[in-house]
Amino acid sequence: MVASSGRAVVARRRGGPERLVLADREFADPAPGGVRVAVQAAGVAYGDILLREGLVPRTEFPVTPGYDAVGIIEAVGEGVTELVPGQRVVVRTAGHGGYATHVEVSQDFAVAVPLDLDAAALVALPLNYVSAWQMLTRVAPAAPGGTVLVHGAAGGVGGALAELAQLRGLTVIGTASASRLEALTARGVRAVDRAGDWVRAVRAAAPDGVDTVFDGVGGATSRRSFTLLGAGGHLVVYGITAGLRRGRRSPLALAGTAAGTLRQSALGLFGKGLGVDGYMSASYVPAHPDRFREDLTELAALLNRRAISPRIAARLPLAQAAEAHRLLADGASGKIVLDVGDAESRTISTRDGAVVDGR
Known part of the structure; x- marks a missing residue:
C-alpha cells in the first residue's frame, strides 16, 4: 500500500x-x-x-x-x-x-x-436516515396507526423521520417554516407553521395527544412539546439547534435554550406514564456498531427498492x-x-x- x-x-x-x-x-x-x-x-x-x-x-x-x-x-x-x-x-x-x-x-x-x-x-443515509431509523425503531418505537410529531420536518433528519414514520404506518404531524408547508402537505404530512401557535394546531390535529415527539430544536420547544404527549407517550430530544443563530454560536441563544429546557423528575415521569429520551448519534452509533451496520444495510436495501427517496x-x-x-x-x-x-x-x-x- x-x-x-x-x-x-x-x-x-x-x-x-x-x-x-x-x-x-x-x-x-x-x-x-x-x-x-x-x-x-x-x-x-x-x-x-x-x-x-x-x-x-x-x-x-x-x-x-x-x-x-x-x-x-x-x-x-x-x-x-x-x-x-x-x-x-x-x-x-x-x-x-x-x-x-x-x-x-x-x-x-x-x-x-x-x-x-x-x-x-x-x-x-449514515447520519440522517440512520439517526431517524434508530429513534423510530430502537429508542421510542410507536405502533402502526399511531401519531408522531416531528419538528423541522422539512430538514435533513426531520425529513427522514417523516418519511420513515409514514413507511412504518404512522401519521405524521410536522412543523416547518411557512414556505415549506405546501411541500410537506404534498408528501402526506399534516403540516404546521412553526412560527404560529403550533401547540394549539397540534392539539387540534391530535386531541388525545401524540405517541412520540421528535425534537431536534431543544429548549422551550421540548418543554412545550412534552405537554402534547398522549398516554404512554415519549419525547425524544436529539438536537439543540435553538442554541444557534443562523448557524453561528450564540451565547444568548445557548443561555435561553438552557433556561427553557424541560425539567422532569423520574417520579414525575413515572406518575404521568410518560418518557423522555435523548438520542445523540455521536454517542449511540460508536457504542453499537453492529446496530449501525444492520440499520444502514436495511436502509440501503430500502433505497435500492425505491421505498425511500x-x-x-x-x-x-x-x-x-x-x-x-x-x-x-x-x-x-x-x-x-x-x-x-x-x-x-x-x-x-x-x-x-x-x-x-x-x-
Whole structure:
C-alpha cells in the first residue's frame, strides 16, 4: 500500500463558514481494522456546524468536518477480511474527516453498497436516515396507526423521520417554516407553521395527544412539546439547534435554550406514564456498531427498492464547503451534499429554487 495525496477542507480555528478552506493533504495507509476510501460525495450536517463553531467537546483544531461519505475502497488495513479494494461503500466517520478526497474509517462503520445507486442519496443515509431509523425503531418505537410529531420536518433528519414514520404506518404531524408547508402537505404530512401557535394546531390535529415527539430544536420547544404527549407517550430530544443563530454560536441563544429546557423528575415521569429520551448519534452509533451496520444495510436495501427517496437540497463541489454551511444555516430542505469525485452533474437547486452551477 502507498499513501495518497489529495485535499481536505480544514477549519484551523473555530468560527464562521469563512474558516473552512481547502488544503492539500497526505492520507496515510489505513490502520489495522480500517479502510481508506476515495470519496465520491460527502454529506453536510448540523453537527458539522457545531464542530466548526467549537461546540463539540474535545474538538482539537485544525479539524476537517464531515460525518458521512460514499466512495470506493482504495486500501484496507491489517485484519480487514469482508471489505476489499474496489468495493463501493457508504461510511460513517468518527465525527470528522468526511470533507476530503479520501477518508479512513473503521471497517465497523463501512457498508458495501451497489455501484449504480446515486451518491447523493446514499450519503444521506449514515447520519440522517440512520439517526431517524434508530429513534423510530430502537429508542421510542410507536405502533402502526399511531401519531408522531416531528419538528423541522422539512430538514435533513426531520425529513427522514417523516418519511420513515409514514413507511412504518404512522401519521405524521410536522412543523416547518411557512414556505415549506405546501411541500410537506404534498408528501402526506399534516403540516404546521412553526412560527404560529403550533401547540394549539397540534392539539387540534391530535386531541388525545401524540405517541412520540421528535425534537431536534431543544429548549422551550421540548418543554412545550412534552405537554402534547398522549398516554404512554415519549419525547425524544436529539438536537439543540435553538442554541444557534443562523448557524453561528450564540451565547444568548445557548443561555435561553438552557433556561427553557424541560425539567422532569423520574417520579414525575413515572406518575404521568410518560418518557423522555435523548438520542445523540455521536454517542449511540460508536457504542453499537453492529446496530449501525444492520440499520444502514436495511436502509440501503430500502433505497435500492425505491421505498425511500432522500431529498437533496443542494450539491456543491468540495471547494464550496463554506457556501454549503451557509445554505444549511439558512434552513435547507433536505440533505446538502459535497461532490468530491467526478460528479454526473454539478448543477444544483438551492432551497429557494434558484439554479446554481457549482463547477
